[in-house]
Amino acid sequence: MKSYHSFFVQLLILECLAIACGSQAYNFFYFIQQWPGSACHSTGRCCYPTTGKPAADFSISGFRPYYNSGQYEIYCPSNDSINPSKLSDLIPKLHANWPSLACPSSDSTSLWTHEWTKYGTCSMSRYDPTQHSYFQETLVLKGRANILQILENAGIRPNGKFYSLAAIKSAIKRTIGYEPWIKCNTDASGKSQLYQVYLCVGRYQVSFEECPAAALSKLGNSGCSSAVKFPAF
Known part of the structure; x- marks a missing residue:
């Protein structure tokens, strides 16, 4: 009887844990911007x-919900399929701030569809019932984190020269208030170049915050050297 009781208690605990995990909501967003010069110079080809x-x-690369552990969900069930007519007032700004560089050339709608379907649908608890708020908030964040202006104010310009990675992070932190995570790729000669800038955004506030250490550790190797190239575009 004691053994049966112990087994029942353990089973109940496991069921409770399963329910807790299943009901757990994401904790923050990664807001990701990329430098088009590095995107094109790395592949050797991009299509405007x-x-x-x-x-x-x-330009915007993504706005994606994550757990503090660094885990995330994708392609969440949703009845809100991407519909450009719902975004008509945002389309000009999306073209300017979230363009596709994939080949063949497109009007970027396929890129926005991909980001909404894969990541945006998993933030529905925040943006229910439409996708409009998701894209609108992403554009607001882009305006609040003008990375190019921040770097140029610090004397860091897209001129093909190499700059200290620490100086890049420091310049962004001075303005935003939090240190970014930087991802690099390589140019045709294998030199490390500035590619993407990750900033963390609170689940409920349209504001930046410190990125969880556990989540950052899951991003892996940044691919950056101590000095990175900032290519022209």
């Missing part, structure tokens, strides 16, 4: 959207 060559500025 049908709207024309994007401005020489950091």
Whole structure:
């Protein structure tokens, strides 16, 4: 009887843990911007959207919900399929700030569809019932984190020169208030270059916050050297 009782208690605990895990909500977002010059120079080829060559500025790469552990969910069930008509007032800003560089050339709608379907749907508890708020908030964050202006104010410019990674992080932290996580890729000659800037955003507030250490550890190797190239675009 004692053995049966012990087994029953353990089973009950496991069931409770399963319910807790299943009901756990994400904790924060990664807001990711990328430098188009590095995106194009790394692959050796990129295709400008049908709207024309994007401005020489950091563009949005993603706005993705994560758990503090660094885990995340994708392709969550949703009845809110991407619909450009719901985003009509945002389309000009999306073209300017979230363009696709994938080949073949497109009007970038496929990129926005991918990001919403894969990641945006998993933030529905925040943005229910429509996708409009998801894209609108992402654009607001882009305005609050003008990475190119921040770096240029610190004398760090996209001119093909190499800059200290520590100086890049320091410049962003001075303005944003929190240190970013930087991802690098390599140019055709194998040199490390500035590629993406990760900032963390609170679950409920449209504001930046410290990134959880456990989550950052799951991002892996940044690919950056102590000095990185900032190529022109």
